Amino acid sequence: MKRYRSLKAAIAATLAASAIGLAIPMHSQAAEQQNAKDDAAEYSKLSGAKISLSQAVDAAERKFGGKAVNAALDNEQASAAFEIELMTEKGSQTVAVDGVTGEAATVSDQQDNGGEDVE
Numbered sequence: 001m002k003r004y005r006s007l008k009a010a011i012a013a014t015l016a017a018s019a020i021g022l023a024i025p026m027h028s029q030a031a032e033q034q035n036a037k038d039d040a041a042e043y044s045k046l047s048g049a050k051i052s053l054s055q056a057v058d059a060a061e062r063k064f065g066g067k068a069v070n071a072a073l074d075n076e077q078a079s080a081a082f083e084i085e086l087m088t089e090k091g092s093q094t095v096a097v098d099g100v101t102g103e104a105a106t107v108s109d110q111q112d113n114g115g116e117d118v119e
Helices: 002-045 052-066
Strands: 067-073 082-090 091-098 103-106
Touching: 002 067, 052 067, 052 082, 052 091, 067 103
Parallel strands: none
Antiparallel strands: 067 082, 082 091, 091 103
16 A cells, blocks of 8 residues: 555656646747747837947947947837947946937936936
């Protein structure tokens, strides 16, 4: 009788481990699908851009001085826009560059911290 209890416990443990093993790939697959959607959205924004990321960096450096230390597509904007972080004599400064016009503008502290306003 004890032998069957041990066997039942072993089978239950194996089934539980299998269930966990199956759940992990499903979560990973969902994450991959979300990443694919995010990539498609970013590509769509970039296809509307008239300037490249390197041109956005050049525009920000020309207008505000300093050197770019970080640059990326701004995912919070509806259209193509780039966010450039410049290091200047006064410290770090965040600049938004319109992906269509190439116009560079400083980003207010509120936007830099998750707000919506651009100076």
